[in-house]
Amino acid sequence: MRMNLRTMLGCAAVVWLSLSGCAAKQGVEKGGAEGSSNAGSETRREELGGLTEKEFQALHELKAEAAPPRKGQMLEIAGARAYLSLPENARKPVPGVLVIHEWWGLNEHIMHWADRLAAQGYAALAVDLYGGKVATTPEEAMAIMKTVDPARSQAILKTAHQYLMTSSRVQATHTGVVGWCFGGAWSLRAGMAIPELNAVVMYYGRPVLNVDELRSIKAPVLAIFGTKDESIPNDVVEEFDEALSDAGVAHRILKYDAPHAFANPSAPGRYNAEAAEAAWEQVKGFLAENLKQ
Template sequence: MFSKSAFAPLAVLLAGLLPGMALAGIQTEEIAYDHDGDEMTGYLAHPEGDGPHPAVLVIHEWWGHNDYARDRAEQLAREGYTAFALDMYGSGKLADHPSTAGEFAGEIRENRDLMLGRFQAAYDWLRAHDASADTAPSAVGYCFGGTVALEAARAGMDLNVAASFHGGLATEHPAEVGKVSAELLSFTGTADPMIPPEQVAGFQKEMQEAEVRYTVVEFSGVKHSFTNPGADAIAEEFGMPVGYDARADHDSWNHLLGVLRDRH
């Protein structure tokens, strides 16, 4: 069902086969949940022992709910969070070619009600879980998932932080004064043709006019998908302008953790 990419940790693969297994101080479980009759597959990771813990939703790239999203959920669990890697496409929908990924992502981007509904279904499931603290969760998204995180915040969902890593910043539903409760984060690379400078500038103007607390971080010379260790292989296979950057990955992750600590 899920991509078993070469860079995925073996522990992630085993967790899919052994629900509820413990991995180096964390507990993981594959979760089936529902949105309007469609089965979705999520992945829960949280610290072992007493909880509850602050909750974070992890939203996958345009490829779909894969090992990379699960790995990020585990990283957050090791930092003390209850993390839920949600599913925006539906169980079993995982792309292995950019054309398919674009089709899947486009279906969601072009139907905002569907986008927000699927996000809400995962949000509600996570908030009801015993391992989640009774406070507003945060949302962390990558590429397509970053767009979803920001759109959820623009829609006024009760979030602590909405963080976008190399996610699109343009919108047809700009933030409004008094509607956005989340602190917004955007991490992009200046060598990313998918998020040109005018899009970054437009996002900053939007946030300033809506009086939203936000931070924009741009990494010089860094390409799209800079947080994904598999990006270089994708670039080689499909000729895409993407690439991993270890320093940008490290710095953006630590920035996120600092903001999460402040807000939770």
């Protein structure tokens, strides 16, 4: 089965509009991606990595006066915004992880994920493939996603990866990538385009099914899906599993009894804390095994 790139990156096919996309509107309305206020209760960075799923969920209960505090800083990567979160008191080289946003864009939710990864000991660099735009409705997300230039996005990811390896603050010798939804598809694409990667994690992203294209992946892949995800049905997941095997790519496919976007606490009605916690434990182990060497 061969699909064009727009289809493969189509984390938000038309049916997805009826599914409310990858997160709830309220998850991106308050405290925009450039939110200037860090008011609110402070969470120590070293505690963030050990948060229970319930505590991580609470971070996404945005209040009217301010978004929860961030731990990192905004950068410019290849002319695009990026958010870098570093472990405290980490000794170089620091293992690096590229973080790729959902179809909403680089919002507070994704920055929380970068902070969560930093608390696990990784230099987490969240890229922006939307040119600074952050969607607040499924219709807006769909429109922005359709404007994404694959060549430009690939260039941003390659430059961001180089930053993790060469920055004096990171100097990563082992790197990985993680993404959700739209970002899950691009996480897989990053694995295809950046052979130096040591780990690829994709949460419910539209998979590539072409065996010849998948052969370019050198890193092991951890792919996470929900069995109730109507946009990526189980037969597609099984075909992806088979294609990865035929391509000789080391991989694990995890399936949870949950819908699309189940790992996003900003998605009421879709978020599944039990599945999210179980998947996060698997991701932590996978990244540690492949990046902390």
